[in-house]
Amino acid sequence: MSNTTARETLGFQTEVKQLLQLMIHSLYSNREIFLRELISNASDACDKLRFEALNNAALLENEGEFSIRVNFDKTARTLTVSDNGIGMSREEAIANLGTIAKSGTREFFSQLSGDQKKDAGLIGQFGVGFYSSFIVADRVTVVTRRAGVAADQGVRWESEGTGEFTIEAIEKPVRGTEITLHLRDDQDDLLSGWKLRSIIRKYSDHILQPIVMKKEEWREGKDGESGGQVVTDEDETVNQASALWAKSKNDITEEQYKAFYKHVGHDYEDPLAWVHARVEGKSEYTQLLYLPARAPFDLYDRNVRHGIKLYVRRVFIMDDAEQLLPTYLRFVRGIVDSADLPLNVSREILQESKDIEAIRKGCTAKVLGLLTDMAANDKEKYATFWTAFGRVLKEGVGEDFANKEKIAGLLRFASTHSDTSEQTVSLADYISRMKPEQEKIYFVTADTFNAAKNSPHLEVFRKKGIEVLLLSERVDEWVVSHVTEFDGKSLASVAKGDLDLGKLEDEAEKQAQESAAGEFKALTEKIAASLAERVKEVRVTYRLTESPACLVSAENDMSGNLARLLKAAGQSAPTAKPTLEINPQHPVVQRLKAEADREGSMFNDWAEVLFDQALLAEGGQLDDPATFVKRMNQLMLEMRAG
Known part of the structure; x- marks a missing residue:
C-alpha cells in the first residue's frame, strides 16, 4: 500500500487560516450558503467522474448512477453531505482542503478592510467553497476515496478550523466523498429535515444530480407523549434534478x-x-x-x-x-x-x-x-459592468476583427468633457458633441489620468472648446492602434504629427503661426543644433497656450507613452527622436531667444532644461535627473544674479 496509515497533523496554508476567521465572522449572517457550496462541490465531483469515465468506464466501479445525499443525526449533532463522484487521493485532499491554489490570493487579502459587511462581498467574490463549512461547524470530517483506486486507499481528513488538520489512510469501500459537519451549539435548526429541505430547494433545486434525503413521517406519541417527525428508511429526492x-x-x-x-x-x-x-x-x-x-x-x-x-x-x-x-x-x-x-x-x-x-x-x-x-x-x-470589466473588453478590438465595430461602440472613456476620471464617454457620445466643422476624434494617451488631463498638448483644444478623450490605461495604446476610425470619423492623437485642426483653425491663426515661424527661425535652428542628439526637429507651435514646449511624435512613430510601457515591461522599443515644439509667446522661450544673442551665455543649458521639462510634462522619465537639477540650480542662480 502506497499510502501511509499513520495519522499526520499538518498546518493550513497561512491564507486558509485568515480566510477561515474572516468567513466565520463576515458571512455568518448568510450562513445557509454553506449547504449550497457543499452540494455544488459534490455536483462538480460527479460531473468530473462522468467525464473521465467516458474514456475509462472502470472508474465507475459498476455504479453509473450519480447522486448526492444529505443526512443529519440529532443525537450526534452532525450533518453529512456525501456524493459518489470522483473523490480525492491523499495528495488531492491536502491540496484542495489545506491550501488555496488561486491566483489573486495576495491581492484579495490586501483588500480586506476588517469591515464585516464589506469583507463579506470580497469573500464571496473570491469564492467560499468547502471552507464555508466552518461557518456552522466547529469540526469537519472528510472521508474520501478517488474513483479507480483500491478500497484501502481511502483518506480521512479532519480539522477544527483553527491552524491545523489531520490526515490518515482508511478503508473506504465506495468511491466519492463524505463531509460530516459537527455543528456548533447554536445551530440546532439545521438538525431538522424541514429546514434542510427548504435550504436545498432555495439554493440547489437546479442541481442535475438527485439530492437525496431520508423521508420523514409524522408519528403519534405514546403514553401521553407528544408526536413528532420520524426519519424513515425510505429515500426521497428533494430537488427537481433537471437541467435548468x-x-x-x-x-x-x-x-x-x-x-x-x-x-x-x-x-x-x-x-x-x-x-x-x-x-x-x-x-x-x-x-x-x-x-x-x-x-x-x-x-x-x-x-x-x-x-x-x-x-x-x-x-x-x-x-x-x-x-x-x-x-x-x-x-x-x-x-x-x-x-x-x-x-x-x-x-x-x-x-x-x-x-x-x-x-x-x-x-x-x-x-x-x-x-x-x-x-x-x-x-x-x-x-457597473464597465467599471468591473471594461479593461478586458478593450482587448477585443484587436482580437476580434469581425466584431471590432460593435466592440468599439461599447467602449467608454474619460474626456475633457468631465472633470472626473470616470469612463462614461462613448465614441458615439463624442461624435454627437463634435463641433460642426470638426472632422476628427481627438485623444491623448498617458500613464495616469492626471497626466492625461494636464497634458500640455490639450491647451489649444481647451482654448477652442474641443473635447479630447483622456486615455490612461495600458490597454488604451492597443485600442487606438486598432480603432483608427469610428462612424466615418478618424481618431487622431493630439501628441502625434503636425497639428491639423482643419476648419477649426481660422486664417488669422495660420498667418500668425507662419509669421512666428519666420521670426523664430534662427532660434529653432540653434535649439535643434544644441539638442541634435535628442530631437528630430524644433519648430514653433500654436498647440500651446500656457506651457513653453512639448514633445511630438511623428505620425507613424511609436508614441512616447507606448515606448515607456514597453520599456517598463522589459521589452525593447524602437528609438525615434521626437520633435520639440516651442511656444513663442511664453516668457521662457522669450528668455531663450535673448540668450541666443548673448556671448558666453548658458543657451545650451536653457535648451536642455526646456527639453527635459517637456519630457516630464508628458509623463516621461529623465535619463540623468542629477544633471537636470544641477542645470536648474545654475539657471536660478544666474537669474537671481541678473
Whole structure:
C-alpha cells in the first residue's frame, strides 16, 4: 500500500487560516450558503467522474448512477453531505482542503478592510467553497476515496478550523466523498429535515444530480407523549434534478436563474445580467450565459479560464471550455449544451470542430448583444459592468476583427468633457458633441489620468472648446492602434504629427503661426543644433497656450507613452527622436531667444532644461535627473544674479 496509515497533523496554508476567521465572522449572517457550496462541490465531483469515465468506464466501479445525499443525526449533532463522484487521493485532499491554489490570493487579502459587511462581498467574490463549512461547524470530517483506486486507499481528513488538520489512510469501500459537519451549539435548526429541505430547494433545486434525503413521517406519541417527525428508511429526492437551461424561459423564475449562476459561477453575489437562448439550424445548442457583477481577482491573467461549462445532450463534458468564447470575454460564466458534438469530445477535437466555431460565434454575438442592449437601455447597470470589466473588453478590438465595430461602440472613456476620471464617454457620445466643422476624434494617451488631463498638448483644444478623450490605461495604446476610425470619423492623437485642426483653425491663426515661424527661425535652428542628439526637429507651435514646449511624435512613430510601457515591461522599443515644439509667446522661450544673442551665455543649458521639462510634462522619465537639477540650480542662480 502506497499510502501511509499513520495519522499526520499538518498546518493550513497561512491564507486558509485568515480566510477561515474572516468567513466565520463576515458571512455568518448568510450562513445557509454553506449547504449550497457543499452540494455544488459534490455536483462538480460527479460531473468530473462522468467525464473521465467516458474514456475509462472502470472508474465507475459498476455504479453509473450519480447522486448526492444529505443526512443529519440529532443525537450526534452532525450533518453529512456525501456524493459518489470522483473523490480525492491523499495528495488531492491536502491540496484542495489545506491550501488555496488561486491566483489573486495576495491581492484579495490586501483588500480586506476588517469591515464585516464589506469583507463579506470580497469573500464571496473570491469564492467560499468547502471552507464555508466552518461557518456552522466547529469540526469537519472528510472521508474520501478517488474513483479507480483500491478500497484501502481511502483518506480521512479532519480539522477544527483553527491552524491545523489531520490526515490518515482508511478503508473506504465506495468511491466519492463524505463531509460530516459537527455543528456548533447554536445551530440546532439545521438538525431538522424541514429546514434542510427548504435550504436545498432555495439554493440547489437546479442541481442535475438527485439530492437525496431520508423521508420523514409524522408519528403519534405514546403514553401521553407528544408526536413528532420520524426519519424513515425510505429515500426521497428533494430537488427537481433537471437541467435548468433545458426548460422554457417562461418556466424559470428570476430567483432560479440567480441560484443557478451562483452554482455555475461559484459566486456569492447575484449576476448582473444573463441571456438564455436555444439555437437551431446547422448547429443546435442551448446557451445560458451570465455577466458577473464583480470582477474576479485573477481577471487580468489571460491564462486563467473560469467560465463556460460544456455539456453534450445534458451530459457534462468539461469545465472552462475556452474554445466557446474569445479571451476578451473571459469574465462570462455559464453553460453551453450541444446536441451535435460527440460525448467523447476532447479539447483537441474542439479546436478543429466546425460546430464549436459556430457555437463560439453565436455565444460571442449573444454576449455583445446583451451588452449593447444594456448600454442603450440601462446605463447605470452598464456603468457597473464597465467599471468591473471594461479593461478586458478593450482587448477585443484587436482580437476580434469581425466584431471590432460593435466592440468599439461599447467602449467608454474619460474626456475633457468631465472633470472626473470616470469612463462614461462613448465614441458615439463624442461624435454627437463634435463641433460642426470638426472632422476628427481627438485623444491623448498617458500613464495616469492626471497626466492625461494636464497634458500640455490639450491647451489649444481647451482654448477652442474641443473635447479630447483622456486615455490612461495600458490597454488604451492597443485600442487606438486598432480603432483608427469610428462612424466615418478618424481618431487622431493630439501628441502625434503636425497639428491639423482643419476648419477649426481660422486664417488669422495660420498667418500668425507662419509669421512666428519666420521670426523664430534662427532660434529653432540653434535649439535643434544644441539638442541634435535628442530631437528630430524644433519648430514653433500654436498647440500651446500656457506651457513653453512639448514633445511630438511623428505620425507613424511609436508614441512616447507606448515606448515607456514597453520599456517598463522589459521589452525593447524602437528609438525615434521626437520633435520639440516651442511656444513663442511664453516668457521662457522669450528668455531663450535673448540668450541666443548673448556671448558666453548658458543657451545650451536653457535648451536642455526646456527639453527635459517637456519630457516630464508628458509623463516621461529623465535619463540623468542629477544633471537636470544641477542645470536648474545654475539657471536660478544666474537669474537671481541678473
